[in-house]
Amino acid sequence: MVDAAYDVSELLALLNADNTTKGIGKTGPVKGEWEDKLTRFLSRLEAKLDDRRYGFMFAPPPPAMQHDWLASQVLKLLRSGRGAGIKIIDFSEVPADVLPVVTGTLARLLYDVQFWMGSKVRTPVTLLCDEAHLYLPVREDADAVQRQALGSFERIAKEGRKYGFSLLVVSQRPSDVSRTILSQCNNFLALRLTNETDQGVIKRFMPDSLAGLTSILPLLDTGEALLLGDAVLLPTRIKLDVPKVPPDSATRDFWKEWGAAKPDEKAILSAVECLRGQSRDAL
Structure with a gap:
């Protein structure tokens, strides 16, 4: 079974037709209702379609048109390894102008699946939002696109616990994160x-x-934190254990490496090609 869908190229052809079609007047052809009014919009749309970074939106794989594709994708999101664990979703290559839309759509999809699932068979889900200030800003500072994503995440924050869905918000600038969510x-x-x-x-x-x-707070050492909330009776200063699996971080020891490490020519050439191709797998 195949869901109803449309090809973006067909939409582009219809818009081009509207942009060039003339009207019929009493004395002959006249300027059409939409003639030359869509030129700028069409040029922007064509630029987006040619940008490979937007390929996941405008050039989905053929299996995405199948009826059971959505269920299989949700299963992949909720399953990790042998069936439980952590799933990492990398949005680093998603263009910033559509990042709120993509993250908001993902959150709304998972929430809706939890909402429509029976209470006894729900999978408990915690969505960890790293660098949350980038796509969950204070509503007064958000643009129209960011507000769409905010609506999905704020609904999860307010109602998600009833459906086994919770948020873990991580940010270096908590003052820039939605007050409703915090x-x-x-x-x-x-x-x-x-x-x-x-x-x-x-x-x-x-x-x-x-x-x-x-x-x-400004005096805490590396690995120290102030813990407060339902988990403790009183706000407490704690020392976090060193993780058994070190984080994959690019933080360097500047005291030892400053001015000592020479640039890697091959690595720079590779990075430039990835920049041009807008993909970490450009080579």
């Missing part, structure tokens, strides 16, 4: 924060008698 978080793990505005976000979630603890 207000629904039960626990906060705050590492070193030097910005007063960011410190004020944490301070608002603490009892007045303990608000002075936020003064230690």
Whole structure:
């Protein structure tokens, strides 16, 4: 069974026809209703279609037209390894102008699947939103595209627990993250924060008698954090264990490597080709 779909090239052809078709007047051909009014829009649309970064939107694989494709994709998102665990979704190559739409669509899809699933067979899901300030900004600072994504994530934050769906929000700038989403978080793990505005976000979630603890936020060492919320009786300064699997981080030891490491010519050439191809797999 195949779902109803349309080809973007067919839509482009119809728009081109509207942009060039003349009207019929009493004395002969006249300027059409849409003639020359879609030229700029068509040029922008054609540029998007030719940009390979948007290929996942405008050039889906043939299996995506099959009726059972959506269910198989949701199963891949909810399954990891032998059936449970962590699933990492890399959006680093998604253009910034459509990133909110893509993340919001993913969140809404998973939420809707949980909503329509029976309560006894739901898969508990926690969606970890890394660098959340990039696509979950304060609503007053969000544009029209970002507000669409915000609506999906804010709904999950407010109603998701009823359907086994929760959010884990990670950001270096909590003051830039939606206040609605932060207000629904039960626990906060705050590492070193030097910005007063960011410190004020944490301070608002603490009892007045303990608000002075936020003064230690800019003084926390690497691996130290301030934990507050339902998980602890009182806000507590803790030391995090070193992870057994080291993070795949590019942080360098500048004290030792500054000025000592020479540029790798092949690596630079490869990076430039990836930049031109807008893909990490360009080579």
